[in-house]
Amino acid sequence: MERDFKGIWIPKEVWLNKSLKLIEKLFLVEIDSLDNEHGCYASNKYFSEFFGITKGRCSQVITKLNEKGLVDIKFKREGKVIISRIIKVVNKLNRVVNDDVLPIKKNKGGYLKNDEDNNTLYNNTDNNNNRFKKPKIEDIESYCLERKNKINAERFFNYYESKGWMVGKNRMKNWKAAVRNWENMSKEKGQIESKVMQRLTSHNAAKQILKNIQNGN
Numbered sequence: 001m002e003r004d005f006k007g008i009w010i011p012k013e014v015w016l017n018k019s020l021k022l023i024e025k026l027f028l029v030e031i032d033s034l035d036n037e038h039g040c041y042a043s044n045k046y047f048s049e050f051f052g053i054t055k056g057r058c059s060q061v062i063t064k065l066n067e068k069g070l071v072d073i074k075f076k077r078e079g080k081v082i083i084s085r086i087i088k089v090v091n092k093l094n095r096v097v098n099d100d101v102l103p104i105k106k107n108k109g110g111y112l113k114n115d116e117d118n119n120t121l122y123n124n125t126d127n128n129n130n131r132f133k134k135p136k137i138e139d140i141e142s143y144c145l146e147r148k149n150k151i152n153a154e155r156f157f158n159y160y161e162s163k164g165w166m167v168g169k170n171r172m173k174n175w176k177a178a179v180r181n182w183e184n185m186s187k188e189k190g191q192i193e194s195k196v197m198q199r200l201t202s203h204n205a206a207k208q209i210l211k212n213i214q215n216g217n
Contacts, residue, residue, distance in 0.1 A: 026051070028071070035092070069090060132171060
């Protein structure tokens, strides 16, 4: 894949930013490296192989970068089917990054605040960003396309939109988990329908045999 390679240099505004996890910093640099004038077309499969993590995790990281205003994501479609994704870095990393884009909190002595170990999966800073955010239909389409589950994204969106994005009496926490639940329910429904059809077929066959016996055949 063609890249505007810059080595392993990471701007201090990115590297020292406590609002970004390490994996988000690495993704941002890699996307920037692949982001030429036409944007980065790399798939979740590419990032999964490059970083050695799952495609689902890659999707989560890129979504986080988008929510934090560091990358823009656009989709190319043929009808309602997504055929490709284009990621563009908002501020190219070979330029000076403004503090208001990547804010770094400092105390009076110039050191970073909340300088705890950042190797945990979710730190206190990120917890504030884990509040539920309603997905767009294209986000649902992209995730369903990735999982190849044939779920109708618009139907999923409208269903939970009508319920105020509630699951029972509780506010939804993870829409992707809800998609996976729909996926499992669809599989279970298919299995039940298959068993019913098998029983109906057996029942009809038994009726035909009984009818043949009665007719002396």
